[in-house]
Amino acid sequence: MATLLVLLLEVTPTPSRTVTGISEKQTPSSVYYTTFDMAITADHIRDKLIKELAAVHVDVEDTSPNRCAASYKVLVVSSQFEGKPLLQRHRMVNTCLAEELKEIHAFEQKTLTPEQWEKQKSQ
C-alpha cells in the first residue's frame, strides 16, 4: 500500500502541451500561439486526414455554438476505406485524430469511399 502511495505521489502535475494550449486560448490576442492551438483548427484536421488517410476529399465543419473548436463534424472520402466496415473506417479516423479528439468535445463523422462519394453527389 505504501509503495502504491509513493508511486501516486511521484506522478506530479507537470505542465503539458494541453495546459499551455488551454491557457494560450484564453488570451487569443497572445502572439505566443503554440502548435497545440493550431492542432484543433478545422484546417489542421483536414490536413491531417488528407496526409494520413490519403483522403481525396474532406469537409470539416465546426459545429460548436460559437465556433470555438469544441465540436466538429467531418466528412472523409478515402480509397483506404474500400472493403472496410463502417466501424473500422471510424476507428481509422479516430486513430488519426487521437490527440485532437482529447480536446474536442463532440465529434461526428461520415466516412465514404470515392465511389460512394460520387454516388452521393449525384443524388
Add this chain to the structure above:
Amino acid sequence: MNSLIRSTARCLRSGAAVYPPRQADGRVWSASARFLCASAGLQKDLGQMVKKDKVVVFMKGTPAQPMCGFSNAVVQILRMHGVDDYAAYNVLEDSELREGVKTFSNWPTIPQVYFSGEFVGGCDILLQMHQNGDLVEELKKLGISSALLEAEKESK
C-alpha cells in the same frame, strides 16, 4: 499538490471515484492515478457489463432523460425499432466509468452501443445502420424483431 494528495487518498479509499478536477492542469495526473488504482478492476467489470444484456448503451443521462443530443439520438433510434429492454449506463453519474469505457472500447466518445458483448459503434454508426437497414439485420441476429420490420409487414 494538496489536491493531488486529497485525490490520492480518495482514490485509495474508494478504489475508484476520482472526480475530474476543474483546473486544466489536473487532467494529466488524475488520469494516471485512476489508471494505477482502479482501471484493471473496471475494465474487467466492463467486460461483464457488456455481455450481461443483449443490448447495452453507455450514454449521457438516461433513456427517459438523455442529457446529450447524440445519446438522445441513440435512444430514439432504438425506440423506433421497438428496442426498449436494454441496459443503459449513465456515464455522467460515474466519472470513472466515463473514461473507463472509452479505454475499454478504444472509442473516444459517448454514447457507445454494444450488441451481445460486441462493440457496435457510436451515434453516427447506429444512425447509418438504421438508414441502410443493417440495424434490422443486426437486431435479428440478437433475436429481436425490429418494430419497423413489423410495421412494414403490416402495411403490405
